[in-house]
Amino acid sequence: MPITVRTLDTPPAAAVDAWHDVVTAAHQHDLPAEIPPPGRAETAGKLQVPSARGRVVSFTATAPDGSYEGVASLLLHTDPGNEHTAFLSTLAVRPDARRQGVGAALWDAVRAELAADGRTSVATELEVGGAGEKFAGARGFENVLPITWYVQDTSLPRPDGELPAGYTFATWEGVVPDHLADASATAHGAMDDAPTGDVDEAPPVWNADKVRAAAQVILDRGGVMLTVAAVDSRGGDDTVAAYTELVLRDPSDVRALQYDTVVVPAHRGRGLGRAVKLRMLAQQQPHVRWIGTTVADENRPMLVVNEALGYGRERASGIFQTKI
Template sequence: MRVTPARGRPVLWTAGEGAGVAALLLFTEEGNTHTAFLDVLAVRPEERRRGVGTALWERVREELLAQGRTSVAAMVDLGGPGQAFAEAIGFENVLPMAWYAQEIPAAAPDRAPRTPGYELLTWHGLVPDDWAPAAAAAHAAMEDAPTGDMDERIQTWTAQRLHTLQQLILDRGGDLSTVAAVTPEGEVAAYTEIVLPDPDGTSALQYDTVVLPAHRGHGLGRAVKRHMAAQAAARHPRLRRITTTVADENGPMRAVNEALGYRRERGVGIFQTKL
């Protein structure tokens, strides 16, 4: 099953008989039609150093120029052939990051952390309509997250946009859960999201974790992430690992993750080139 991306138009290329593949997302959302994201540019190991990757890149570049794009970004593992190739064709690391992993024990505790003045809520699938505006407003707090020198611009969050992007995860067969710390006044003060691409699998991806500026300093980041891990383990008995990326300059979130047992696995970066 093929699911159309919510944020742009995909373009795919193949080289030879499976020698290589490239996948590009041309953003169509307002404010980002000048840029794009290279989801994949991969060459089979036995086909490398034969010009396959360069040929694929030239086809990608031609499409970018034809569509009036002035930049393109990609996530690249550091220290390997991907970084060497990216730098050889003019990409620069504009946002150093790393992958972190948390091991989930077979019997994770399910006791909710104490959050005086806040209630912890868990939503599976789409955020309920009654909470969607407040959740969208909380997503807007991602604007102060590190973005380095990326050309991609943060979009305005609305309840409709939130539901559209969440529905895309569900349409692809994934399982999405959100844990939020909410105030008596109905504000989402903090939240975290987790996605299992395979609901029966052993691995999950931690998406955004955000604490609104007015509510920082109360341990809400740790609380929502700790509660999320316990909830996910109870909902998915086979789950053993949660992975996430954090920008190197995001010291507060790296400290939260370290306190929860996350360990750095490998460096990555958002690489970008101007056309």
């Protein structure tokens, strides 16, 4: 079947629908039924709203009649220290169009873009044992950071989070309040010691504007973001000692995503991670039935916290990477 691969710029509604049909069909074919596919609002947001971390290049593989047989999305990092690498956010082929060279054609276009932009590596997230791992393995990708998906049932009874003396909760939806922006940026920097395996990517350098921008992208793409923080005001200035973030990529989602959970090193060992996560459960929207999260297999402290909160293992995944 003749396939034409093109880049997609500022897609109209019809192109968003065609893209969404491909990623939905691939998701439903490749993943268990209990894992909800992306909503159209999420698809449109990713295609139409720029990333805060780099330049996105989107590719479509079209049949002679113009229908989409496959799609790919590549994030070329622009943050300092990562201009040499990229992240392949999507490479999906309709199930009925597989084994016809569609995925290979998309990968060739992605690889050409990487080479033209001077990138020397690219990473992607894949399900272990899935069709994507086999495809990527044939192209030199290796699992450089094994991770696992865990899911929590929000309907189960749990205690509210309690903080040690000297700490108070702060909760906000969307962008961080101005009076906590700098403190939040400092806390984000504590992610630097999270396990990253052999991923060829430097941790971002956070400041208040970058924290605001990261949240604003989620909102501009139609999502919802809730943050719960543990704040220490004993030194005279508000210090964000710990925080956790929950995201709905579409407001109607019944399965939310747990983003970062961080405890600043000077405040560890006091139960703050557990406390902010429990308070999040009390604050999250009532229609949310499940919370999904990924944890690096070597991140034992977070695994212990999640196990205590009732997260159950769902499926093995990993960050796969190859050199260009």
